[in-house]
Amino acid sequence: MAKPRVAIFDFTGCEGCELSQLNFEDQLLDILAQVDIVEWREAMDDKADEYDIAFVEGALSTPDCIKRIHDIRRRTKVLVALGACAVDGGVNAIKNLHPIEEVRATVYGQDQYLFPTLPALPLSAVVKVDYNVRGCPMTQAEFLRVFTSLVMGKQFEEPDLAVCVECKLNENECVYERGMICLGPVTRAGCNSHCTNFGQYCIGCRGLVSEPNLKGMNEVLTSHGLAVDEAWKRLQLYNAYRLQGVRA
Amino acid sequence: MAQYFLEQARVADFVAHLLASNTVYAPHRKGSRSYAFAKADDPAAVVLDYPRTLSSVKKFFLPPREVLLNFDLTLDAASVPPVEPGNAVFLGVHSYDLAAVRRLDFNFTTGNPERNYLARRDGARFIGVSYVPDKFHFAGSVGIDPYDMTGCDMFLTKHADGWIVDIPTGEGSELAAGFKLEAHDEPKPPRAHFTQHVFVPQARLGKVMEASYDHPVWNETADACLGCGTCNLVCPTCYCFNVQENVDIACTSGQRERSWDGCMLRGFTEVAGGEFFREKVAARQRHRVYRKFKYISDVTGQPWCVGCGRCTASCTAKISIVEIVNRLIRDSERDESILT
Numbered sequence: 001m002a003k004p005r006v007a008i009f010d011f012t013g014c015e016g017c018e019l020s021q022l023n024f025e026d027q028l029l030d031i032l033a034q035v036d037i038v039e040w041r042e043a044m045d046d047k048a049d050e051y052d053i054a055f056v057e058g059a060l061s062t063p064d065c066i067k068r069i070h071d072i073r074r075r076t077k078v079l080v081a082l083g084a085c086a087v088d089g090g091v092n093a094i095k096n097l098h099p100i101e102e103v104r105a106t107v108y109g110q111d112q113y114l115f116p117t118l119p120a121l122p123l124s125a126v127v128k129v130d131y132n133v134r135g136c137p138m139t140q141a142e143f144l145r146v147f148t149s150l151v152m153g154k155q156f157e158e159p160d161l162a163v164c165v166e167c168k169l170n171e172n173e174c175v176y177e178r179g180m181i182c183l184g185p186v187t188r189a190g191c192n193s194h195c196t197n198f199g200q201y202c203i204g205c206r207g208l209v210s211e212p213n214l215k216g217m218n219e220v221l222t223s224h225g226l227a228v229d230e231a232w233k234r235l236q237l238y239n240a241y242r243l244q245g246v247r248a
Numbered sequence: 249m250a251q252y253f254l255e256q257a258r259v260a261d262f263v264a265h266l267l268a269s270n271t272v273y274a275p276h277r278k279g280s281r282s283y284a285f286a287k288a289d290d291p292a293a294v295v296l297d298y299p300r301t302l303s304s305v306k307k308f309f310l311p312p313r314e315v316l317l318n319f320d321l322t323l324d325a326a327s328v329p330p331v332e333p334g335n336a337v338f339l340g341v342h343s344y345d346l347a348a349v350r351r352l353d354f355n356f357t358t359g360n361p362e363r364n365y366l367a368r369r370d371g372a373r374f375i376g377v378s379y380v381p382d383k384f385h386f387a388g389s390v391g392i393d394p395y396d397m398t399g400c401d402m403f404l405t406k407h408a409d410g411w412i413v414d415i416p417t418g419e420g421s422e423l424a425a426g427f428k429l430e431a432h433d434e435p436k437p438p439r440a441h442f443t444q445h446v447f448v449p450q451a452r453l454g455k456v457m458e459a460s461y462d463h464p465v466w467n468e469t470a471d472a473c474l475g476c477g478t479c480n481l482v483c484p485t486c487y488c489f490n491v492q493e494n495v496d497i498a499c500t501s502g503q504r505e506r507s508w509d510g511c512m513l514r515g516f517t518e519v520a521g522g523e524f525f526r527e528k529v530a531a532r533q534r535h536r537v538y539r540k541f542k543y544i545s546d547v548t549g550q551p552w553c554v555g556c557g558r559c560t561a562s563c564t565a566k567i568s569i570v571e572i573v574n575r576l577i578r579d580s581e582r583d584e585s586i587l588t
Contacts, residue, residue, distance in 0.1 A: 030497040148495045157492075161477060161513045164564075168481035169312040169508060171302050173279025176564050185474040185564055211514060213474050213529070220474065220564045 004052040004151060007039035008082075009072055011058030011065050012092050012120065016137035017083035018042045018057055024140065034151050050075045053150055055133075059085040059092040059120040066118075066126055073127040080146060081122070081129045084136040088207040089241030091136075092120035096240055122241055131156050136205035136238065139191050159190040160210050163202050166193035175201045176224055181231045185220065186212040204238050214246065252413040252429035254404065259411070263291035265427040266337055270373075273308060274339040275301050288339070296340045296404065296411070299382045300556055304345045304484035305338050306352060309368045310508075316364075316491065317504035331364050335371035337423065340404075342379050343396040344387040344554040348484030350399060351552055355487055355544075373419050376400035377411070380440040384557025386570050389446035392554055395439065407437055444570050447577045450541070450551045457542040459583065460576040461534070469572060470530035472565045473512075479536060479559035479567070480510025485552050486539075488516070511535050537572060 010018060022043065024031060038048035054076035060066055073079055084090035095103045096119040104112045123129050131150075133143045149156035163184035167174070170193055175182035183204035184196060195202055221228050236243060254262055266272050267288060274294040278284040283298040285305055303312075319326040353369070356362035378394050381387070387394065397403035401420035404411035412432055415421055448456065480486045490509040495502035509516050512533070517526040526532050540553035553569070560568045 027497050034497070034499060144497060145494065148497065148499055151499050152495060160515050162474065164474075164476035164478050165481060165510075165513065168303075168478055171278070171284050171307070171312075173282040173302065174478075174562065174564065177282060178280050185476045209475075209514075211475070213471075216472050216474050216565055219472060223566060224564075 003034065003036045005038045005048065005050070006035045006053045006055065007048060007051040007072075007076065008037070008042070008055045009039075009057070009068075010042065011056065011069070011086070011123075012061040013058030013083065013085040013090065015042060015057065017086075017133075020137045020140055021055075021143070027144070031147065034147075048075075052076070053078045053080065055080045055082045056123055057082040057086055057138075059089045059122060060126055061092055061095075061118055061120045063116050063118065069123060069127050078130045078150060079123070079127065080131045080133060080150075081124065082133050082143075083138040084134065084205050084207065084238050085120075086123050087129075087132045087134050088238060089120045089122045089125075090238060091240075093122075093241035094236060096120055096244060097236065120241065125241075132158060134188060134206040135191060139194075139206065141192070142190050159188060161189050162209055163187045163189045163191070163193050163196065163206075165189050166191070167196050169193075170197055172196050176220075179224070179226075181221065181226050181234065183231070183234060186214065186217050186235075204235060206238075208239055208242060249414060249416065251432045252415070252424075253407070253410060253432035254413050254429060255410040257410075259294070259296060260291040262427060263288060263294045263339065266339065266423060267291065270423070271336040272339055273305070273336055278302060285338075294339065296377050297379075297406065298340075299379065300342070300384070300558060300561065302558075302562075303482060304348055304556070304558075305341055306345075306348065306484050306487075308336070308338070309334070309349070309352065309365050309372075310487060310489075311368075313505060313507045314364065315503045316506050318501070319493075319504070320501045321495070322500045331367040333370060334368045337373045337375065339375045340377050341374050341400075342556070343376060343394060343398070344385075344392050344556045345484055346374055346376060346399045347387075347392045347396075348554045348556070351485045351544075351550070351554070352487060354548065355485075373401045373423060374399055375402040375404065375420075375423070377404045378406045378440075380406070381442045381444070382557070383443055384561040385555060386442055386444035386446060386557060387555030388442040389444075389570075390450070390551040390553055390555045395436075405436055412436060444557070446555075446570055446573050450545055450549065453541045453551065453573070453577075454546055456573075456577050456580045457538055459580045463576060463579065465572055465575055466530040466534045469533045469567055470528065472567055473529050473533060474565055475512055475514060475529050475532070476564070477510040477513040477516075478562050478564070479569075480512050481508055482558040482562045483540075484554060484556060484558070486510060490516075511539065533567075533572075537569065540569070541573065 054072050081087045104117050108115045131146050133146050146156045166189045180201045182201040184202035187204040188206040188209050221231050272288040273285050274288045275283045275298050276286045283301045285301050356365040401417045403414040488509045489506045491506050493504045517524045544552040
């Protein structure tokens, strides 16, 4: 069986997810042995006409992005969104909370007419996405699960449960017991509750679960004497696209 | 039965005595204000006076995650990893957690015996401790007394200056052998009382539940519930699990892993074809409560809730199982009085 041809692309983002791929270090050679990487701007010069799997990082935020993602979708059999920006729009979508012309003027000043810009979109708003690797940067363990599933021709099951589940499996003391805001109850697990394992609170980088009870979340914050406004700002850090039109 | 006395100042010595010839699991401080069972190493770090641990001792018999199978795809071979035999001493167990272990014993020996659970459970010895019920405990309502020493090899009852020691079994005598305990013949101190109560005994709860299938409490609870599954995962009698297979990066070998799951989780109710058999949170809440007071209870005659209060104490939305059940009791009694 021929090795899958893999291409890696980036849109609006910090390239941290691609860097995470290069950071596999111990596993990188094993990964490379499974596939042929045919295009990857961050790491090599070659280009290819078509691919079996495209890993795509970043949000779509310019007319050119829209053209390019359509082109990638045409050339690839499987498209995987890599990281919070590609999956949910990520931090880029915070700009969507302001009028687009105001954002453009603020960022580009007198040269704004040289830089057409759009509200930030996740890949799935424009093309069909087959699988997600969530997180900011992407959760490496989840990348490996998606990667091995694809190589083996297996369906990848995206986790749809709250970070609370992994916190309980790891027997962490609840962050709310320590009087801090935690987005774990409405955030997708799959990170093995990485931040809370180390005494931090969850900042929601893996996006919301499929059916978050946001009204219930407000009640939880209020009953714990925590600031709902502050919590909503934190929720918007990674979920501004998904929460457009939703209010605390 | 003879009684002995263990001064608080000698508790660490007693732990050290147990550690000399046993693996000991006991409550330790965890985080800023919580407790968790952990392998005892430093006798001074063991805490016997605590309200409840985050997880129960269940985690030692049914671990949160465990490998059921190792497989090799190139050789087309699989092997079952050996299960570490139990044989440990569990020190500082509350009566409700031991009652939960007896319920799990029933679940895991009825039908297909659960090999891994039973192997880990084998040889376990329990040293119980009494506790003072806090605002979440309601074990008394489900027939489990804080001083109940059923299943214990030793039992420590809280006293102002230490612990009154009962040794109901030969295994307990063996554990205590070589450690000097003073004889104690004074009566036990006054018993602590529960502040939380379920209003009726299990004998009537089955009927109450039957009459409550369409009660508005399920939808109302669902409005507050975040569906995070915490109530399932901290429950000492919940045993549902998920099984997943993962392969290594070379895609040549892998593991079948089992991990705790819960009926409150959306994914738990998903089946092949993308259907959800309990799609609404309200239906999942009802199922959770029925699993504790109706379904298994109809078969065994016992509540499958042990009144530890963990689900309520751990719920960020502060949903109280006692309040739900008592509301169902009140409303079903009112309905009955209208009928008669």
